[in-house]
Amino acid sequence: MKQTVAILGGGHGAHAMAADLVSRGFSVNMFEMPQFRDGVRDLFATRRIHATGVIQGTFALDKVTDDIDEAIDGVRYILVVTPAFAHAEYARLLRGSVSTDQVVLLYPGAFGGLLFRTVFGDGECPIVAEVNNLPYDTRLTGPAQVAIYGFNKVNIAFMPADRGADLIGEVRAIHPFDKVYTDVLEAGLSVVNPGVHSGPCLLSVTAIENAAKRPFFLYEHGVTPASCRLNVQVDNERKAIGRRLGYALTPIEDFSGLPEGYSWQELYMNLHGNIALTPISGPHDLNSRYFTEDGPYGLVPWSIIGKAVGVETPVIDSIINIYNVIHERDWWAHGRSSADLGLDGLSVDQIMTYVRTGNRTASEADQFGAVATG
Structure with missing residues (x-):
């Protein structure tokens, strides 16, 4: 059957x-x-x-x-x-x-x-x-x-x-x-797309805005040495958050087959001209999910969790802040929040228990929610 x-x-x-x-x-x-x-x-x-x-x-x-x-x-x-x-x-x-x-x-x-x-x-x-x-x-x-x-x-x-x-x-x-x-x-923390799209999208804003006049293919036109350098820094920052929580994150390596500690040159060679990716057209405007999903629902919660566990994310934060300007919208306010995820008032230990068992007990003494949403 x-x-x-x-x-x-x-x-x-x-x-x-x-x-x-x-x-x-x-x-x-x-x-x-x-x-x-x-x-x-x-x-x-x-x-x-x-x-x-x-x-x-x-x-x-x-x-x-x-x-x-x-x-x-x-x-x-x-x-x-x-x-x-x-x-x-x-x-x-x-x-x-x-x-x-x-x-x-x-x-x-x-x-x-x-x-x-x-x-x-x-x-x-x-x-x-x-x-x-x-x-x-x-x-x-x-x-x-x-x-x-x-x-x-x-x-x-x-x-x-x-x-x-x-x-x-x-x-x-x-x-x-x-x-x-x-x-x-x-x-x-291992979602692939924000670590792949952020550099090429951010550095291709004007080309994407002009996509109605000139066809745009992200992996052909947007994946450049500079955008790959930016992607490596985004990936390094989220990996640092993972290490603080006890995870050895390898999302880009799992996606691409690259070795751990890959260079921007290796990332460029892997993405640019990739036969499965190159034919994908777009994004064709700045409201593409490559911006409006990857930023508020990927980069924003990564930053929130990073701040909560004491890991700075200056490159991730900069990308979000620029997206705020080009979209004329506060993605910090409209993205995934600590409250959305049910993490307010929980210590890191309580969070780990919650995701393991589904049970959580709020603690007034802990500041996770206050730090994450402040």
Whole structure:
């Protein structure tokens, strides 16, 4: 009997994942928010996705719906395949509908496991797992059509971490996760995209603004020696945060196959001209998720956690501050916060217990929340 999974989201990654899972024998229920239904009307009408690239064919879905209860009814695994800025809305949507014997997987996570736990509350909660990256390099090429250029190695963490050992065997039927992180805090610090996109995006702002006049391809035009030097510094700062918390972070190495301690030259040679990345067009404007996801939902929480544990992040902070200016928005206020993640009032030891067990006890004596949000 085929296993049925629910895929929530209607973008590039969701289409690629649906095609991939159907190609491997899964039945797929796909959900899109009612307000975005018109954008995927062909998918609703045909229930079929045409894929090209490393996965080829036309794949029939079991259901395509904008009714969340219909989408998740009877399924064990709920895969949320959306940008991080949609996580809060999906968490609120699932609250009260998802059962404790279901498992929610977030692609990519960006501390979403903690956010979902905060939204669901401290009562009986489903297990939430988060993945550090999309498993595919992919883009929509037309209505219900997706090009899948390549596969990415991906790692996973569970909230609470203590439940991971019971689940990892069956979860690997969905994706062959390379590594199980210690917990969702390590997973959030290991999200790949902010460490890959930040340098090329920041240093290509004017080219991206002019993309309507001249085509822009990030990995072809934006990956330069200077942008790779910037990426190395971003990665070094988040690794320093990881060391303070006891993690040996290697997200860029896991993604690229580079050795630990890689140089900017090695990073440049790995990204520029990469056959799976070079064909990816864009970003085409400054509101791309390469800015509005990677900054507030990647760089901001990294900085917050860094300050809480006494690690300075001057390059990360500078990028966020420049994004504040070019977007005319305070991403410090609108990104992932300590309160979003349920960390206010917890000591570092209490945080580590919380992500391991799902239990937390606030301490008035501790200043984690005050430092992180101040």
